[in-house]
Amino acid sequence: MNEVTAFWILAAISVIGALVAVRKRNLVHGVFALLVFFAGLAGLFLLLLAEFIAVVQILVYAGAVGILILFAIMLTDRVTGKDAFRVTSRGSFWGAIIALAVFLVILLPTIREIPLIENATPKDMIVEQSSVKELGTKLIEPYIVTIEVLALLLTAALIGAVTAAQGGRASEKGENTE
Amino acid sequence: MPNYELIQQDGLETSLLEVSMGPHHPSTHGVFRMDVKLDGETVVDLKPVFGYLHRNHEKLAEAMSYLASMPFTDRLDYFNSMTNNWAYALAAEQLIEIEIPERAEYLRVIMSELTRLVNHVSLVGFFVNDLGALGTPLLYAFREREKILDLFEQASGARMMCNYFRFGGLRCDVPEGWLDRTREVVDRFPKFLDEYEKLLCENEIILSRTQGVGNLSKELAINAGITGPMLRASGVNYDIRKVDNYGIYDRFKFRVPYSKGKVGDCYDRFMVRMLEMRESIEILKQALDGIEAGPIMGNAGKVFKPAKAEAYGRVEAPKGELGFYLVADGTTQPYRYRVRPPSFINLTVLQDMCIGQQVADAVIILGSIDIVLGEVDR
Amino acid sequence: MNWELIGDILLATVPLLVIFPSMFALTTWVERKALARIQNRIGPNKVGVPLTPYGGNLSLFGLGQPAADGIKMLFKENIVPTGADRLFHLLAPILSLIPAMLVLCFLPLEFPWLNGEQNSVKAFMLDGAVIFFFAITGLNTLAVFMAGWASRNKYSLLGGMRAIAQMVSYEIPLVLSAVVVVMIVGSLNAAEIAEAQAGWNWYVFQPWGLAAFVIFFIAALAETNRSPFDLPEAESEIIAGYFTEYSGFKFALFFLGEYIAMFAISGLAVTLFLGAGGGPGVEALPWLKVIWFLAKVCILIGVMIWLRGTLPRLRVDQLMGFAWKFLLPLSILNIFIAGFAWHAKKANEGTAVSVIVWVAALIILYAAAKGLDHVNRAKVKPRTYQYGE
Numbered sequence: 054m055n056e057v058t059a060f061w062i063l064a065a066i067s068v069i070g071a072l073v074a075v076r077k078r079n080l081v082h083g084v085f086a087l088l089v090f091f092a093g094l095a096g097l098f099l100l101l102l103a104e105f106i107a108v109v110q111i112l113v114y115a116g117a118v119g120i121l122i123l124f125a126i127m128l129t130d131r132v133t134g135k136d137a138f139r140v141t142s143r144g145s146f147w148g149a150i151i152a153l154a155v156f157l158v159i160l161l162p163t164i165r166e167i168p169l170i171e172n173a174t175p176k177d178m179i180v181e182q183s184s185v186k187e188l189g190t191k192l193i194e195p196y197i198v199t200i201e202v203l204a205l206l207l208t209a210a211l212i213g214a215v216t217a218a219q220g221g222r223a224s225e226k227g228e229n230t231e
Numbered sequence: 232m233p234n235y236e237l238i239q240q241d242g243l244e245t246s247l248l249e250v251s252m253g254p255h256h257p258s259t260h261g262v263f264r265m266d267v268k269l270d271g272e273t274v275v276d277l278k279p280v281f282g283y284l285h286r287n288h289e290k291l292a293e294a295m296s297y298l299a300s301m302p303f304t305d306r307l308d309y310f311n312s313m314t315n316n317w318a319y320a321l322a323a324e325q326l327i328e329i330e331i332p333e334r335a336e337y338l339r340v341i342m343s344e345l346t347r348l349v350n351h352v353s354l355v356g357f358f359v360n361d362l363g364a365l366g367t368p369l370l371y372a373f374r375e376r377e378k379i380l381d382l383f384e385q386a387s388g389a390r391m392m393c394n395y396f397r398f399g400g401l402r403c404d405v406p407e408g409w410l411d412r413t414r415e416v417v418d419r420f421p422k423f424l425d426e427y428e429k430l431l432c433e434n435e436i437i438l439s440r441t442q443g444v445g446n447l448s449k450e451l452a453i454n455a456g457i458t459g460p461m462l463r464a465s466g467v468n469y470d471i472r473k474v475d476n477y478g479i480y481d482r483f484k485f486r487v488p489y490s491k492g493k494v495g496d497c498y499d500r501f502m503v504r505m506l507e508m509r510e511s512i513e514i515l516k517q518a519l520d521g522i523e524a525g526p527i528m529g530n531a532g533k534v535f536k537p538a539k540a541e542a543y544g545r546v547e548a549p550k551g552e553l554g555f556y557l558v559a560d561g562t563t564q565p566y567r568y569r570v571r572p573p574s575f576i577n578l579t580v581l582q583d584m585c586i587g588q589q590v591a592d593a594v595i596i597l598g599s600i601d602i603v604l605g606e607v608d609r
Numbered sequence: 610m611n612w613e614l615i616g617d618i619l620l621a622t623v624p625l626l627v628i629f630p631s632m633f634a635l636t637t638w639v640e641r642k643a644l645a646r647i648q649n650r651i652g653p654n655k656v657g658v659p660l661t662p663y664g665g666n667l668s669l670f671g672l673g674q675p676a677a678d679g680i681k682m683l684f685k686e687n688i689v690p691t692g693a694d695r696l697f698h699l700l701a702p703i704l705s706l707i708p709a710m711l712v713l714c715f716l717p718l719e720f721p722w723l724n725g726e727q728n729s730v731k732a733f734m735l736d737g738a739v740i741f742f743f744a745i746t747g748l749n750t751l752a753v754f755m756a757g758w759a760s761r762n763k764y765s766l767l768g769g770m771r772a773i774a775q776m777v778s779y780e781i782p783l784v785l786s787a788v789v790v791v792m793i794v795g796s797l798n799a800a801e802i803a804e805a806q807a808g809w810n811w812y813v814f815q816p817w818g819l820a821a822f823v824i825f826f827i828a829a830l831a832e833t834n835r836s837p838f839d840l841p842e843a844e845s846e847i848i849a850g851y852f853t854e855y856s857g858f859k860f861a862l863f864f865l866g867e868y869i870a871m872f873a874i875s876g877l878a879v880t881l882f883l884g885a886g887g888g889p890g891v892e893a894l895p896w897l898k899v900i901w902f903l904a905k906v907c908i909l910i911g912v913m914i915w916l917r918g919t920l921p922r923l924r925v926d927q928l929m930g931f932a933w934k935f936l937l938p939l940s941i942l943n944i945f946i947a948g949f950a951w952h953a954k955k956a957n958e959g960t961a962v963s964v965i966v967w968v969a970a971l972i973i974l975y976a977a978a979k980g981l982d983h984v985n986r987a988k989v990k991p992r993t994y995q996y997g998e
Contacts, residue, residue: 442989
């Protein structure tokens with residue numbers, strides 16, 4: 054029972070969840086497999102003592118994105134597909150090769166550059182201040198402009214969404230009175 | 232008929248969800264089914280399906296003597312057996328010359344108004360239960376209903392299936408002290424009504440759930456033959472107690488509450504019933520003051536065998552106009568026996584009221600109509 | 610194997626798994642009894658200890674009812690509708706229970722047998738406890754969706770849709786009202802929040818704290834599907850909503866999950882606003898903290914039961930309107946007011962200033978609530994009727 058065992062368990066959960074999410078023809082099953090993947094990822098973050106990232110992973114991905122996808126699925130007609138009919142396109146082999154190549158090209162330099170500590174455990178990386186506090190200070194002090202711009206953008210998006218929804222309802226009302 | 236059009240936006244098609252609400256559903260008040268088509272939660276189409284409780288009441292009555300049908304009328308609207316009895320007795324009494332004694336007339340009025348209290352008080356309870364109040368108002372109502380049912384039991388021997396009226400009078404006189412007990416119940420009832428009104432009539436959630444929901448216009452109400460509190464809630468001043476003055480209703484001073492608007496919604500239907508209970512109490516007080524000792528059965532013969540005739544007797548039952556149409560062919564059995572059930576006819580506008588409303592509204596609209604499936608299906 | 614660590618973990622978690630389910634059992638009895646009294650009934654009064662040696666049954670005010678209910682639930686047939694998704698039908702009640710149980714760890718319950726030195730116990734005292742709480746309770750929505758979808762029943766589907774819309778909407782005012790306290794304390798750690806309120810310095814006594822507490826409690830009612838926001842399981846409309854097709858032990862699990870979620874969210878309300886374990890006598894007897902904490906939770910649960918017995922249900926559109934048009938603006942305003950009040954207090958340390966700020970904040974919040982109410986309230990009022998002679 055140490056961090057390595059926990060890592061392998063969580064990694065296995067994440068990978069299996071991701072694979073099932075891709076392969077399942079039943080959309081709802083697929084989404085829940087995706088959520089398992091998100092949860093596994095959150096566990097991995099927690100293992101790295103990045104608890105804020107972990108909680109955001111659960112809050113945003115498992116909570117919000119998952120629900121959003123489920124809502125979208127509920128609005129569609131065909132929730133279930135037959136598992137027998139697998140998606141098989143002709144170029145799948147070469148597609149896989151290219152995906153792998155892109156993955157390696159992007160990731161290999163990164164992996165090479167970071168010096169790996171021998172037998173490192175997260176305990177060695179414990180910082181005095183908690184990650185939440187540090188993140189909060191960083192967001193308010195150096196990145197305050199960025200966060201304000203983001204806030205403005207999100208507010209604009211929210212107002213836009215409300216206007217779009219209101220517009221639909223207004224035209225509907227107009228039709229009724231005609 | 233109101234129309235509801237699906238919102239079809241470019242390329243986006245929505246399909247309807249068909250839900251069969253009932254026959255087993257907590258708030259269809261019996262075995263009643265509403266086939267609803269939903270767009271999201273909005274009712275696009277609604278088809279009432281009934282007949283699950285059909286008991287062949289009318290045909291059965293043609294195969295038995297006139298009086299033998301009396302107990303069966305109890306089972307029509309099993310909440311209001313007294314008014315059912317009275318309507319049938321009125322129809323039959325038109326077929327023959329018969330004198331109804333004073334005391335019997337008074338007792339008929341008393342029983343009928345007590346029935347109205349029972350019906351309205353529990354209807355309001357059921358209605359608020361449909362609104363989701365978890366039975367609290369219903370059980371308050373049932374506490375009061377219980378007292379009146381006790382009175383019925385003392386008078387007739389049965390709490391709900393009273394079978395108390397006879398052609399030309401009543402089956403038996405009320406027991407000693409019954410009138411005093413009734414007076415006690417009647418005197419206490421306004422206090423309960425005050426409490427009930429305080430709890431319900433100005434409750435913000437009830438107001439916003441019921442006002443503007445299930446609109447029924449005056450014209451549609453009249454054209455559809457709606458009667459009773461539902462018609463008065465749509466703004467029509469029509470009460471058979473006033474129009475026909477059957478029995479001895481002309482001797483009592485009472486008022487008929489009706490809506491000020493041209494459109495009645497669930498709140499109006501709920502309030503009209505609340506106000507009607509107060510008027511029933513007024514009638515009861517006057518009747519209890521006016522009643523005197525005397526016989527309770529008229530000069531009816533042993534065998535009820537009218538000559539060839541037709542008769543239609545109707546009363547203002549708590550749910551609306553309850554009428555019995557009898558065709559006599561000179562034998563001891565009616566040739567034709569037909570019931571005009573208020574529940575059934577009031578139910579016909581359900582679809583018109585529900586379309587465009589939410590599922591939650593459809594439930595309370597059905598509740599505000601006040602149906603009893605025993606009467607709808609017969 | 611680190612046996613000491615495992616021992617510590619058990620010492621910290623097992624009490625939670627014992628206390629809250631037994632409180633659940635007791636609450637079902639209290640709820641039935643209280644509802645019965647509200648409705649002029651007696652409630653459960655027969656089940657107790659059957660066939661005692663002294664002959665006959667010992668009824669004990671029906672306290673045996675929870676056990677009887679549990680046995681009944683266990684032995685009932687497990688019915689899965691034809692065409693239902695068997696796996697998800699099974700997983701849904703489990704998934705609804707797990708997040709509810711998990712978040713109990715974040716409550717600052719200071720059991721006397723745990724001293725602060727034990728690191729493993731402190732592990733639950735995460736720095737992000739409050740935000741973890743919201744993240745994990747949010748997962749309950751998924752269980753509801755799972756149940757609604759897997760049952761292959763239209764009522765379940767409707768209930769599931771209602772539940773998701775409602776839970777997602779009310780999560781926003783819930784979190785925003787909690788943000789106020791987090792902002793003032795400057796920490797997401799539940800233990801630190803509890804410590805900041807030591808000695809009757811409860812946040813509910815501040816105007817912004819009171820407003821936040823009311824918003825939090827209302828949103829918590831919606832979040833746990835309690836009356837008057839019990840639309841997802843509205844009996845008179847959609848039978849039982851998402852658990853229409855559940856019977857036997859699966860239903861019991863749902864039921865347990867729902868009540869544990871009620872305890873958890875009440876526990877968070879107590880932590881954030883009602884001074885956590887604070888109360889008379891805690892300085893002398895530290896173990897009283899647990900008692901006070903649980904007592905406050907029980908009071909909140911009692912209010913929930915009381916509301917259930919008295920209020921009718923809202924409609925879907927009214928429910929959504931209330932969340933988005935009333936609670937959300939009020940909670941955002943509340944955050945500003947809390948910020949101003951805090952700064953004003955920090956700048957001037959005098960009592961006069963703090964009293965003025967206190968009164969001003971209260972007036973502003975009251976006026977804002979009244980104004981929002983005036984704008985949003987459905988134009989309904991009692992009517993008068995005419996009489997025909």
